Amino acid sequence: MISWRTFETRAEMVDALEEDTSEALMRAIKKQGRAAWAVSGGSTPKPLFEAMAEAPLAWEDIQVALVDERWVDLDHPRSNEAFMRGALERDLAAEAHFVGMKTRHTDPFDAVADVNKRYSGLSLPFASVLLGMGPDGHTASLFPDAEGLEEAMATTNMLPCAALRAKKSAVTGEEVDRMSLTAAAIAGANHIALMITGGEKKQVLERALATDTHLPIARLAQMADITVYWAP
Template sequence: MRMIVERLFKSREEMIAAVREDCLTALQQAIEERGEATFLLSGGSSPEPVYKSLSEVDIDWSSVYVGLVDERWVDFNHDKSNEAFIARTLLQNKAASANLIGMKNSAETAAEGLADCESAYQQLAQPFDVTILGMGPDGHTASFFPHAHGLEAALNPESKKLCAAIIAKQSEVTGTATERMTLTLNGLLQSRHLMLLITGEEKLKVFREAQAGNDVAAVPVRAVIQQEQVPLIVYWAP
């Protein structure tokens, strides 16, 4: 089975339209077949127009359970909260009735909140119908940051856990919010449709380098690119 399917577009508008339609098809099929759909989302500028466009689509959003791929350990009212980002981009308009399951809870640290987060995400129907990933210029995806504390556990191929606590090494990419919660590699691979959205020549170069190398700790997106369990659909535009 071919594990990477590359869809390269001439413009971001074309890419956004394709991702939107692929998400819509998968969600609608899940609702028709099983009565509900699970939709796991990343933050970031690349998927933002996809979410805003999907919010206008007339499907049974009350049957869609929206979760996060990862989260900074910050409150909902923080400007870096992924949960708040999803709430204001997707859970608007016709999608306002979707069910949003966040990762941040009342625990002081991500490590202390891990058990409750794991319990919440284990309640979601698996495999997840659609999981959307992004990738940073440092080669991270989800909150798999290079050489982060907790990265080895998050990428453990033997783990059955869905969630992991991460403390990233502070960088221009992480900013000051280095404490994170993330789906594990196992969690990401519990997906019917696993999508990676990347834009720009710089990130395409990082992606190609990730395909070629094998140091996962230095370029953690390799764990997703090089796994052989679930097809990865890569969407790219300049």
């Protein structure tokens, strides 16, 4: 199910999302001593990361992990782990424990067992998951018609991570090999935030929910309670 929070400015959206994410992390720490936060890459969440890096939280008790990863090494310019570390591994948030997905394997399908073992060390379920969405209706690396999509979205797949191979497009770029949280891992989170901006993505999401229900974001919305944070 989707619920909407709309804002007049992106700054207001970031403020609200920082507050809600911080509260979710603090609740998890109070309940179980640790909290895991799964984050997405891209330019849209960067202001949120800058704000969160200065948030007065018990960062030593927080694990920051990836929602998904292009199957590239840390020194690649499109590495989500490199982006995450660059944006969050500083200021107060530098005390957090950062967990990436990329392994030594050249093929993500060969790495699934190792990545799931790594993610099993997280304090699951996630206290908060930060999602984005592409103009093709993908979220995380759950791309339409990708190899591995059905396994990643199966309600019976209770593993946290799955490998996918997307169909090359303007959205994927050259990096079609991916690792992603499964739909079940996302759906199990205590707070799921979908952060989008601009009229185009709002229309994509509204259309997905109304008619393009085969798209991954619409399928995920049938499994999970997602709060959309939107600003022009």
